[in-house]
Amino acid sequence: MRLSGISALTVLAMVFASSCQKTEEKGNLIQFVDPFIGTGGHGHTFPGATLPFGMVQLSPDNNHEGWDWCSGYHYSWDTIAGFSHTHISGTGVPDLMDIRILPVELPVAEKEKLSSFPSNRQYALFSHEDEKAMPGYYSVVLKNGIHAELTATKRTGMHRYTFVSGNIPAVVLDLGSLVSWDKVKGSAVKKEGSDLLSGYRFSSGWASNQKVFFRMQSSLALSDIWLIGHDGNLSPFTGEAITNSNQPALKVLVTFQPDGNRPLLIKTGISSVSTDGAGNNLFTENPGWDFDGIRKAAEIAWEEALGSIRITSSDTSILRTFYTALYHAFIQPNLYSDVTGEYRTAGDEIKKDDKSEMYYTFSLWDTFRGWHPLMTIIAPDKVRAFMKAMMAHYHDFGVLPKWSLWGNETWCMIAYHSVPVLVDAWEKGLIDTSLQEEVYKAMREVAMGEGPKRNLEGLDLYMKYGYLPADGDANRQSKEDFDESVSKTLEWAYDDWCIAQMAKGLGKEADYALFMKRAEAYRLLADPSTRLMRPRNADGSWAVPFRPEVAQHGNGYTEGNAWQYSWFVPQDIPGLMEFMGGKDRFAERLDTLFDKLKAEDIHFPDVTGLIGQYAHGNEPSHHVAYLYDFAGKPWKTQERVRHIMKVMYSDRPDGLSGNEDCGQMSAWYVLSAIGFYPVNPCGGVYMLGSPLVERAEIPLPGGKKFTINVKNQAPENVYIQSVVLNGKPYNKSFLEHATILQGGEMEIVLGKSPNTTWGLE
Numbered sequence: 001m002r003l004s005g006i007s008a009l010t011v012l013a014m015v016f017a018s019s020c021q022k023t024e025e026k027g028n029l030i031q032f033v034d035p036f037i038g039t040g041g042h043g044h045t046f047p048g049a050t051l052p053f054g055m056v057q058l059s060p061d062n063n064h065e066g067w068d069w070c071s072g073y074h075y076s077w078d079t080i081a082g083f084s085h086t087h088i089s090g091t092g093v094p095d096l097m098d099i100r101i102l103p104v105e106l107p108v109a110e111k112e113k114l115s116s117f118p119s120n121r122q123y124a125l126f127s128h129e130d131e132k133a134m135p136g137y138y139s140v141v142l143k144n145g146i147h148a149e150l151t152a153t154k155r156t157g158m159h160r161y162t163f164v165s166g167n168i169p170a171v172v173l174d175l176g177s178l179v180s181w182d183k184v185k186g187s188a189v190k191k192e193g194s195d196l197l198s199g200y201r202f203s204s205g206w207a208s209n210q211k212v213f214f215r216m217q218s219s220l221a222l223s224d225i226w227l228i229g230h231d232g233n234l235s236p237f238t239g240e241a242i243t244n245s246n247q248p249a250l251k252v253l254v255t256f257q258p259d260g261n262r263p264l265l266i267k268t269g270i271s272s273v274s275t276d277g278a279g280n281n282l283f284t285e286n287p288g289w290d291f292d293g294i295r296k297a298a299e300i301a302w303e304e305a306l307g308s309i310r311i312t313s314s315d316t317s318i319l320r321t322f323y324t325a326l327y328h329a330f331i332q333p334n335l336y337s338d339v340t341g342e343y344r345t346a347g348d349e350i351k352k353d354d355k356s357e358m359y360y361t362f363s364l365w366d367t368f369r370g371w372h373p374l375m376t377i378i379a380p381d382k383v384r385a386f387m388k389a390m391m392a393h394y395h396d397f398g399v400l401p402k403w404s405l406w407g408n409e410t411w412c413m414i415a416y417h418s419v420p421v422l423v424d425a426w427e428k429g430l431i432d433t434s435l436q437e438e439v440y441k442a443m444r445e446v447a448m449g450e451g452p453k454r455n456l457e458g459l460d461l462y463m464k465y466g467y468l469p470a471d472g473d474a475n476r477q478s479k480e481d482f483d484e485s486v487s488k489t490l491e492w493a494y495d496d497w498c499i500a501q502m503a504k505g506l507g508k509e510a511d512y513a514l515f516m517k518r519a520e521a522y523r524l525l526a527d528p529s530t531r532l533m534r535p536r537n538a539d540g541s542w543a544v545p546f547r548p549e550v551a552q553h554g555n556g557y558t559e560g561n562a563w564q565y566s567w568f569v570p571q572d573i574p575g576l577m578e579f580m581g582g583k584d585r586f587a588e589r590l591d592t593l594f595d596k597l598k599a600e601d602i603h604f605p606d607v608t609g610l611i612g613q614y615a616h617g618n619e620p621s622h623h624v625a626y627l628y629d630f631a632g633k634p635w636k637t638q639e640r641v642r643h644i645m646k647v648m649y650s651d652r653p654d655g656l657s658g659n660e661d662c663g664q665m666s667a668w669y670v671l672s673a674i675g676f677y678p679v680n681p682c683g684g685v686y687m688l689g690s691p692l693v694e695r696a697e698i699p700l701p702g703g704k705k706f707t708i709n710v711k712n713q714a715p716e717n718v719y720i721q722s723v724v725l726n727g728k729p730y731n732k733s734f735l736e737h738a739t740i741l742q743g744g745e746m747e748i749v750l751g752k753s754p755n756t757t758w759g760l761e
Contacts, residue, residue: 029306030299032316032323035133038660040075040653042068042608042617044090045328045660047133048083049152051298052305052330053359053382055281056270057087058150058157059138061097063123065179067605070094072178075653080142081123082174083150085157085270086212088405089331090660091363092606093412094181095206095405099214099268100174103161105144106255111168111224117253118232122172135306135327136298147263151295154335155269155281160291162263169220169256169264172228175201176249184249190240190275194221198275201249207408209346212270215279219265219289220256228253265289272336272344272407284339305330308378309674312695313713320651322673322693325666329371330379332662333359333386336407345396346408359389362404364421365413366619366661372421373678373686374667376428377698377740383430390418391435394442399451414457414484414558415491416446420682423498427505428684428737440506443499447492447515458482461538462492467524470535470543470556486525486533487558487620490568493521497571498682522569526579531589533566549613552603559606560620563593563613568620570680573630587631593624594640609648609657616648617658622668623679626687629733630679635719635754637733638690641672642718645692674698675708675748676735684737688759690718691748704743710750717750720758733759 038045048059061072063081068074071087071094082102088095104121106114125143132139138150145164152158163169175187182205189199192215200213226234227241228251241250256264267289269282286294306326313319337343337358342350351358375383393401393409400419403412422439425431431439445451449459458481462468468485497519503511527534527542535543535556547555548562557565569576577586592612599610608617615621625644628636648657649669656665671677675691678684696708712721723730726744735746 028303029310029323030135030302032319033135033302033306033327034320034324034651035135035138035327036075036653037321037324037651038090038328038653038656039071039073041656042605042658043654043656043660043665044068044070044092045656046071046073046087046089047131048073048087048138049136049150049157049298050331051136051152051154051301053333053335054152055155055335056085056152056157057089057331057334058083058085058152058159059087060140061100061178063178067092069179070659072097075128078125078127079123080126080140081178082172083148083157083159085214085268086406088361089328089662090656090665091662092659093206093410094179095210097178097182098201098203098210098212099270101159101266101268102172102174103142103146103148103159103163103264104170104172104253105146105164106168106170107166108168111255114226115234116232117172117226117228117234122174122228122251134299135302137295149291151291151298153285153294153297155271155339156286157268157270158286158291158294159266159268160263161266165261168223169258171254171264171266173197173216173250173252173254175199176251177203177205181205183245184243185245186243187249188240188242189237189250189252191222191225191237195219197222197254198278199250200275206410206412207405208410209348209408210406211272211344211348212406213273213275213278214268214270215275215282216266216268217282218256220259220262223255223257225255226253227251265291271338273338273342273350277338277340277342281339302327302330308699309670310697310699311674311693313693317651318673318692321649321655322670324651324655325649325669325673328660328666329374329663329670332361332363333389334361336360336389344407347396349396351392351396353392356388357385358392359386360393360404360406361662362386362390362401362418363662363664364401364403364417365415366664367667368417368420369619369622369664369681370671370677371663371667373424373681373684374671376425376430376684376737380428380430380701383425387422387425387431387439390422391439391442400442400446414488416443416495417491419443419447419495420498423502424682424684426502427682436502436506440499440502440508443502444511447496447499458485458488459492462489462521463518465538466518467521467536468492469538471537473538483554484556484558485535486556486562487560487565489521489525490533490565493519494568494571496521501682519571520575522572523575523579528579530562531566531580532562534562549597549600550603551607558620559604559618560615561613563597564607564615564618564620567624567627570623573627573679577631583631587628587633587636590624590627590631590636606659611644611647615658616644617656617665619661619664622664623677626677626679626689629687629759632760633756634688634733634759635756637687638719638754641677641689642692645669645672646715675710686735686737688720688723688733688735690720690750698740700741700743704741706740706743707745709745709747711747712750714750716752719751719754721749721751721755722758723748731758732761
């Protein structure tokens with residue numbers, strides 16, 4: 001059942017772009033977005049309807065389970081099991097896909113003798129030729145002739161189903177799970193009137209205590225309702241049904257009273273709080289039946305979001321790749337609080353905040369690197385809200401978020417990367433001064449293993465030895481405490497450096513000294529014989545055997561190997577260069593990484609997008625190409641970055657080289673395409689690369705704007721010849737956040753050959 005090909009929207013975008021001017025400054029930015037990009041390969045994105053940072057992501061789910069179906073949908077499949085209301089964009093672990101609706105074929109003559117609804121009727125076939133998606137809208141004509149259309153508000157999903165003449169409007173409402181990892185702990189459906197159903201789905205998956213309530217209204221009156229058993233047999237529905245964790249989740253066949261040829265509209269509000277909360281969301285945000293009006297409002301919201309960076313390019317594939325990347329960057333985190341300000345905590349407590357919206361789905365191990373710095377430039381008001389949400393999580397859960405999802409903490413990945421995100425926001429003035437002491441307290445607690453909740457994962461050993469021993473110690477022999485020892489040590493050390501910066505700014509000199517000392521932990525794992533970061537035992541000996549090109553679980557690294565992780569010392573690049581033998585030797589070792597090492601012994605599905613041993617499909621490598629700037633060879637950064645953009649991104653369904661990871665993969669492209677990227681994500685310094693666009697304009701608060709004009713843009717012109725900033729020659733290979741916020745104009749001249757004298761200040 002595997003398929004291939006270019007999406008219908010990509011074809012339409014090609015036609016549109018070929019007839020338009022090379023600049024998109026006149027608007028219609030959504031025309032350059034193809035939500036099918038990333039749904040193939042290992043991108044793990046979804047094509048359905050959502051709003052920027054919305055609670056609802058209404059999207060199709062294939063009738064299939066597997067790693068490439070983490071978002072429920074993969075471009076290689078040709079079946080749809082339904083359209084569910086929540087999804088995650090581009091992760092390596094699946095979850096959500098809650099409250100699924102599938103329109104089904106039900107001839108009039110069949111209804112009178114209906115006694116079963118077998119499993120082969122609980123999914124539909126489709127072709128990509130009959131599928132369309134754009135921001136805020138998804139459409140498919142199923143092989144059975146039913147035309148399904150989806151759109152959304154922040155907290156509601158809206159369906160429009162047009163049935164073949166002679167068929168009764170009917171849907172399957174499925175509160176179960178398509179995959180084995182998500183256990184349904186309880187489900188309920190209740191008929192509340194002639195056109196209204198409500199209920200809930202409680203589940204334990206990646207989010208261990210997920211509760212989704214819904215209220216669902218139809219434009220056609222409800223007719224007959226049956227419960228579908230696991231064997232497909234139908235049984236009467238008496239108006240309410242409830243299951244617990246020992247029973248299969250509810251699956252309901254619902255028919256509606258036809259009204260001529262009118263399509264069936266269904267609108268669904270969801271909530272973490274209650275069915276009443278879902279109803280409030282529904283009737284506040286989507287009180288009428290204007291599907292096209294809701295779709296238009298979604299388009300307007302997306303035009304505004306995409307307008308946060310306006311680019312010019314004569315290459316329409318670049319426009320499509322760029323604006324789809326920017327679109328993906330605005331999908332998560334997700335709104336979690338109701339219109340009333342209420343939301344549910346992991347402990348089932350209902351909290352309320354009338355002044356600030358609550359957000360969840362913070363994939364911090366991924367997004368702290370580039371996505372969060374991008375948002376401080378293009379969406380600073382949202383950053384303020386996100387920081388408040390992270391602190392609300394701290395109060396609700398007893399610890400800063402690590403990888404938060406739908407009111408839960410998943411404890412996924414390593415380190416405490418709320419820290420660089422919070423400190424960067426603080427340094428950029430995006431955290432209220434009245435909150436800074438509280439923020440610092442929360443960061444210090446997690447770094448010291450204090451506070452009401454702890455996730456030590458060997459942190460006590462790190463504090464005892466100054467690094468995490470690869471073999472633990474006599475008192476701690478649980479392997480999970482010291483597994484991935486090098487990666488944990490390096491990332492903890494970086495987070496500690498970030499805490500030190502805030503400690504210094506707040507006048508906490510003792511803490512500053514403490515955390516700056518911990519920030520040097522990388523030195524204890526720096527093996528002078530290999531010039532790599534290497535696992536070390538508690539007695540100080542190097543762990544053996546040591547195979548630096550092996551990437552597999554338990555080798556000292558997180559989803560990577562020594563060659564990929566040895567570059568992660570963003571807090572002290574001069575110290576890292578000194579360890580590797582100086583600037584020239586440092587650059588040579590970077591060349592070895594890209595050009596001389598073979599892509600072998602990679603046993604993690606996440607480690608993809610390989611150029612030698614450089615792995616662009618996973619986040620630990622994302623800053624590496626920009627390290628040449630520090631070695632006084634910025635032309636090599638320019639060359640590498642342009643090559644990565646060319647070979648690791650495209651406007652096809654398989655156009656992402658690895659998991660999207662809630663916007664980080666796309667944030668790298670967005671930033672690199674306009675010319676810069678933060679090697680150190682905390683502090684507001686961006687290293688210059690080689691812009692891919694001809695012009696980029698970033699609107700700023702106060703009516704200002706920062707513009708980048710690129711001269712001689714061409715595929716072969718990858719090297720910076722000169723830079724002028726606000727009318728003055730600029731010979732630095734970096735750009736500061738404060739410079740961008742002041743507004744102004746940067747002119748970059750490109751050429752075919754390296755200018756080895758530029759960018760050396």
